Amino acid sequence: MEGRCTGYPRFCTFLLRSTTTIVVYYKPLTLTFQTGLFSSTVATFIALSYPNLQQDPNVTTQLLLAQILQQLSNTTTGTGVASIQSPFVPPTSVVFINSVWFLSLVLSLTCALMATLLQQWARRYLQIVQRKYAPLHHARIHEYFSQGARRFYISEFVEVLPVLLLLSVFLFFAGLVVFAFRSNHIVAYFTLAIVGLCTLSYIALTLMQLIFHDCPYQTPLTPVLRFFVQTISLSFFSVLYHVVKQLHKCWSRVGADMVKSLDQQKNKAMSLSENIISKLENSAEPLSIDMYKNLLIRTLHWLNEDHELEEFVAGIPGLYESEAFPTYNDGDVQRNIRPVLAVLPGLTSSHAPLPWNIIQLAQRAFTSRLPKSVQQRRTRACLMALYYIPGAIRDVLAPYAAGKHYCLEILPLLNSPESLEIIDELWDTPNDDVALSVRCAAAVVAAFMITPPSSTLDNFVTPGVGFIWDDITGKQFLAKRLRVGDDGVTPQYHPHCDSARLRNIVRFVTDIKDMLPYMNTQWWTSDNASSIRRERLALFDPRHTEKYRIGDGTFDQHGNRASPVFLPAAQQDLITLTLEILARDPVADAVPSQREAFHDAYKQVAQVISTQAREQARKQALEQALAQSLAQTQLPTFVLENLARKQALVADILEMVQRALKPVLQTLATDNHNLVPGGK
Numbered sequence: 001m002e003g004r005c006t007g008y009p010r011f012c013t014f015l016l017r018s019t020t021t022i023v024v025y026y027k028p029l030t031l032t033f034q035t036g037l038f039s040s041t042v043a044t045f046i047a048l049s050y051p052n053l054q055q056d057p058n059v060t061t062q063l064l065l066a067q068i069l070q071q072l073s074n075t076t077t078g079t080g081v082a083s084i085q086s087p088f089v090p091p092t093s094v095v096f097i098n099s100v101w102f103l104s105l106v107l108s109l110t111c112a113l114m115a116t117l118l119q120q121w122a123r124r125y126l127q128i129v130q131r132k133y134a135p136l137h138h139a140r141i142h143e144y145f146s147q148g149a150r151r152f153y154i155s156e157f158v159e160v161l162p163v164l165l166l167l168s169v170f171l172f173f174a175g176l177v178v179f180a181f182r183s184n185h186i187v188a189y190f191t192l193a194i195v196g197l198c199t200l201s202y203i204a205l206t207l208m209q210l211i212f213h214d215c216p217y218q219t220p221l222t223p224v225l226r227f228f229v230q231t232i233s234l235s236f237f238s239v240l241y242h243v244v245k246q247l248h249k250c251w252s253r254v255g256a257d258m259v260k261s262l263d264q265q266k267n268k269a270m271s272l273s274e275n276i277i278s279k280l281e282n283s284a285e286p287l288s289i290d291m292y293k294n295l296l297i298r299t300l301h302w303l304n305e306d307h308e309l310e311e312f313v314a315g316i317p318g319l320y321e322s323e324a325f326p327t328y329n330d331g332d333v334q335r336n337i338r339p340v341l342a343v344l345p346g347l348t349s350s351h352a353p354l355p356w357n358i359i360q361l362a363q364r365a366f367t368s369r370l371p372k373s374v375q376q377r378r379t380r381a382c383l384m385a386l387y388y389i390p391g392a393i394r395d396v397l398a399p400y401a402a403g404k405h406y407c408l409e410i411l412p413l414l415n416s417p418e419s420l421e422i423i424d425e426l427w428d429t430p431n432d433d434v435a436l437s438v439r440c441a442a443a444v445v446a447a448f449m450i451t452p453p454s455s456t457l458d459n460f461v462t463p464g465v466g467f468i469w470d471d472i473t474g475k476q477f478l479a480k481r482l483r484v485g486d487d488g489v490t491p492q493y494h495p496h497c498d499s500a501r502l503r504n505i506v507r508f509v510t511d512i513k514d515m516l517p518y519m520n521t522q523w524w525t526s527d528n529a530s531s532i533r534r535e536r537l538a539l540f541d542p543r544h545t546e547k548y549r550i551g552d553g554t555f556d557q558h559g560n561r562a563s564p565v566f567l568p569a570a571q572q573d574l575i576t577l578t579l580e581i582l583a584r585d586p587v588a589d590a591v592p593s594q595r596e597a598f599h600d601a602y603k604q605v606a607q608v609i610s611t612q613a614r615e616q617a618r619k620q621a622l623e624q625a626l627a628q629s630l631a632q633t634q635l636p637t638f639v640l641e642n643l644a645r646k647q648a649l650v651a652d653i654l655e656m657v658q659r660a661l662k663p664v665l666q667t668l669a670t671d672n673h674n675l676v677p678g679g680k
Contacts, residue, residue, distance in 0.1 A: 387434050439512070499591045
């Protein structure tokens with residue numbers, strides 16, 4: 001797997017394990033306790049209200065005493081006795097209060113009973129399906145009882161319980177308000193305000209998920225209300241669709257576009273049978289790139305241990321290549337996830353950017369006492385991730401371009417067999433930014449092997465550490481790197497001589513020349529070419545200051561990572577600093593054949609840049625001219641102006657390459673003017 005399949009499962013598994021996952025279990029025992037507590041509360045209020053349904057015995061006693069007194073008085077006076085006792089009729093408010101409270105008590109007790117039954121049913125189900133059977137028998141039993149649970153609507157039965165409890169609570173609130181009005185109006189109005197506020201809040205919680213599908217709030221009434229809304233929508237659009245269709249068919253008074261639009265609305269409302277969870281999942285499908293970025297940033301903030309960071313970076317290649325992220329409209333395989341990976345910050349426990357967090361993790365694995373297999377796995381995961389984070393290889397190679405002693409910071413990239421294996425594995429990748437990073441890294445590793453910084457390595461590297469140029473893998477890599485022509489013949493010169501160094505430069509320039517026809521050529525053809533140049537200077541200028549060379553800000557990130565022009569600017573600066581690394585070693589004693597090969601490679605890459613830019617400029621100018629319906633006489637002038645503008649940008653790129661190769665050009669006493677095709 002290694003996080004490379006279409007759904008990047010390894011990366012998602014790590015995210016699910018790293019984030020705070022909220023899992024909602026329906027627990028009948030908890031509901032039983034809640035309904036029991038609520039029932040006891042209702043019963044307490046009923047005990048206060050129920051006596052009001054009958055006549056107070058004290059009142060009856062008082063009436064009887066009054067009647068006896070009246071009889072005695074009437075006997076003395078000789079008058080008749082009239083009964084003063086009338087039949088007792090409880091007030092309407094008292095009847096209402098007791099009715100709703102008794103109903104509330106019955107519903108809550110019923111809910112508790114049903115929750116207890118559900119708990120018993122769930123325990124029985126688990127006892128059956130969790131027994132130890134043979135795998136095939138276990139799957140058959142599990143599926144049999146799962147189908148039974150679905151056939152008898154056990155999940156719908158569970159959903160009824162919160163509805164009963166909700167109804168019971170609202171009945172209790174209704175009786176409570178009336179009960180308060182019988183006692184004191186001030187208390188009653190205060191109670192009514194609180195109950196009204198709770199009711200409005202509940203209504204808002206019920207409706208919010210119907211409006212915002214990502215809202216976590218839901219009540220038992222939300223699915224019911226959603227069903228009615230969908231039913232009404234379906235009925236309305238179905239009737240309207242058939243009416244409009246008949247009008248269009250009979251009298252053509254309605255356009256076909258309206259009929260088609262109503263048909264789409266009807267089909268959208270027809271998804272009544274779709275599961276609510278499925279609808280919410282579908283709503284989450286068109287997540288914006290910003291949401292993915294926020295998710296990744298939050299995940300990085302939670303990482304504290306090396307093994308956690310290892311799992312995160314191991315999923316980056318799979319995330320980059322996942323088919324879940326669409327490609328650009330021009331058919332390029334560059335993924336839209338690239339800008340997200342470019343702006344990922346470093347760990348909260350470290351002030352370094354993410355590429356340096358990754359290279360430091362590989363460094364710790366490189367020097368730790370972990371098992372050999374763990375070291376190799378961790379080093380490989382880290383180095384692989386660096387190629388898939390836009391600008392990461394540029395960031396880790398930039399200090400090395402400022403001084404050879406910075407090789408100590410990136411030894412896992414320069415001096416490990418895993419690095420050579422990854423270079424070979426990713427050499428033919430269709431992603432142009434990854435392919436460019438691989439070629440630059442291959443050239444730098446070869447330069448490190450041809451001219452190792454011996455003084456730095458001898459003074460600071462622990463004795464006993466092996467070096468890649470002594471390993472059979474390193475020797476094979478260097479022999480393949482310095483091979484001349486397609487005949488597979490290895491040159492007959494010492495691997496540490498000037499010819500080998502110049503041959504490495506020739507190979508890198510040739511690699512760039514071969515890549516240019518397949519790369520995104522917006523460097524010189526897009527309308528953002530000037531912005532790309534400014535962004536490239538923002539990357540180039542800081543690393544050529546004295547402060548940078550002495551270590552002040554060497555490991556900081558430069559440039560605007562969120563800018564759309566950062567990626568092409570970083571590619572240009574990566575080529576430049578790679579040439580600077582390759583050109584700082586002497587090549588004065590290179591054999592004549594290598595000198596000629598260098599001249600030819602340089603002229604060819606300049607020719608490819610100029611030719612490709614000219615063709616792209618003409619194509620773009622023609623498209624713009626046709627779009628503006630220009631006259632035929634105006635077309636040549638328009639093309640020439642556009643071509644001149646693009647050629648100026650090409651000249652700037654060639655000047656960048658010449659500046660990087662200046663030591664080599666001066667050593668070989670090359671006429672720079674002759675290296676540009678046509679002397680231009």
